[in-house]
Amino acid sequence: MTGTVDIDFLEINEDLAQNSKLLASSLSGVRARKRGLIDMLGINCAINYLQAKGIKVSNKKSIYKIPLLYEEFKISDIYFSKNRIDVITLYKEKNVKIPKIHVDMDILPDFYFIVQIGARIKEAKIIGFIEGKNIKNCPHDSKFYYPTIKMIIDIKRFCEIIKSQSPKQVTLGKHIDCLGLFLKFIDNDLSSVYKRQLIQHLLNCDSCRSRFVSTIEFEKLANNVRLYPELYRKKPKATPQTPVQAPSTKTVEKKLKNHAISKNTQPIEQEELAQGRLAKLAQVLDTIDKGDKKLITKTVIDTIFNEIPKFDFPSIKSVIKVKNRRALIVCIGAFLIFASFALISLKGSESVERMNEMAAVEEYNSQAEQFDEAEYYQDGSENLPTLA
Numbered sequence: 494m495t496g497t498v499d500i501d502f503l504e505i506n507e508d509l510a511q512n513s514k515l516l517a518s519s520l521s522g523v524r525a526r527k528r529g530l531i532d533m534l535g536i537n538c539a540i541n542y543l544q545a546k547g548i549k550v551s552n553k554k555s556i557y558k559i560p561l562l563y564e565e566f567k568i569s570d571i572y573f574s575k576n577r578i579d580v581i582t583l584y585k586e587k588n589v590k591i592p593k594i595h596v597d598m599d600i601l602p603d604f605y606f607i608v609q610i611g612a613r614i615k616e617a618k619i620i621g622f623i624e625g626k627n628i629k630n631c632p633h634d635s636k637f638y639y640p641t642i643k644m645i646i647d648i649k650r651f652c653e654i655i656k657s658q659s660p661k662q663v664t665l666g667k668h669i670d671c672l673g674l675f676l677k678f679i680d681n682d683l684s685s686v687y688k689r690q691l692i693q694h695l696l697n698c699d700s701c702r703s704r705f706v707s708t709i710e711f712e713k714l715a716n717n718v719r720l721y722p723e724l725y726r727k728k729p730k731a732t733p734q735t736p737v738q739a740p741s742t743k744t745v746e747k748k749l750k751n752h753a754i755s756k757n758t759q760p761i762e763q764e765e766l767a768q769g770r771l772a773k774l775a776q777v778l779d780t781i782d783k784g785d786k787k788l789i790t791k792t793v794i795d796t797i798f799n800e801i802p803k804f805d806f807p808s809i810k811s812v813i814k815v816k817n818r819r820a821l822i823v824c825i826g827a828f829l830i831f832a833s834f835a836l837i838s839l840k841g842s843e844s845v846e847r848m849n850e851m852a853a854v855e856e857y858n859s860q861a862e863q864f865d866e867a868e869y870y871q872d873g874s875e876n877l878p879t880l881a
Contacts, residue, residue: 501619503538510614513537519560532557532569535582535608538617540571543606546648548573554699556692559706561679566600566692567592575661576603577696579625583609589645590637591628598689600696601625607645621645624654668694668701675708 513536517529536557543550552558556568563569569580579602581589595601605628607620623644631638646654674691677683683691695702 501542503542503617503619505534505538505610505615505617509537509541510534516558520564521560525564529563531584531610532580532582534610534614535617536569536571536580538608538610538619539578539580539606542608542619543571543573548648548652550578554702556696556702559702559709561709562692562695565688566598567594568600568692568696570602570696571606574655576655576658578602578604578606578622580606580608583607583620585612589623589640591623591631591640593633593636593638596629596633596638598692600692601628604651605640621647622651668698672704672708675705679709679712 513530513533516533517526520526520529536552540550540552550571550573552571554572555570556566557563557570569582571578571580579595581591583589589605589607591605602625604625605623607623609618609620611617623640623646627644628638628640631640631644633639674683674687678688678691695705
């Protein structure tokens, strides 16, 4: 019923929280990950709530699972029948805010579903639905549209609207030149006109969306091979007599830590990549065991969520072991002493050369004076020109 909202509560358990945290960990930057965590919690709560009410929503083709698209277009989509539902999650906000980019790109969903996360992130309030077609009539600023509470409908009214809908036909339009637009979008070199064309098509085309995801994964893998090639070395296949065991959590942590300060880590040139690194990407995918993936993900997920680690070249303190520092100090001292002697010797040589030069100059001046005096007496001049 329009204008009245029946609020339901949903508990946020540990599994739901960890799943949301895992989804948000792939976003760029601490701020984006923290905001993403709230949005992912809202999406997971919405799915659980609607399925508990007998509405079998799906996120199989959801855009929000693709970090680049989620961050760019603010889409948090789930699907019921042929209807797209975007989940708007509130956390300490007092007003419902619809991203203006949805109107600008003409990607308004059929419905918005409003969920509010409690301040302690222990429970969620299910507020209701808003029809997407009504958003354009709301007050707005440069970033958001602000619907009123009168526009919110409850789940009963939502089901009535769904039942009364005529069959919807999805128009895919022409298939876009996928690879060209994908690469330009990844490189942040796509105009707003083509961004609009890209997102409208990806929302409706399963095959192009799958190809877009494959392109992103390839880019990530190529960058990882370029930066950390030793992490992708092929593992020996396990035999029945000598099974290969998954590394322990401590072993994984130690490898990740030591990798950042490894003295053997060298940057890979682009020419080297072109000569064979990328040709082995298919083999790389086969060498990563599923058990290892889960273990590594569990080990580093919290670190990734808070901040992506920066791998710089190691400082002198991190490379030199404590037991070798005395030897290093002795070597540095010997070098300084040697340099001092060399400098003194060089200064001495310069002094001798300088004295020789001064003697030569004095001799030359003496000869010049004698020559001038002789000229004076020859031409009978009484006065020599004075120096200015």
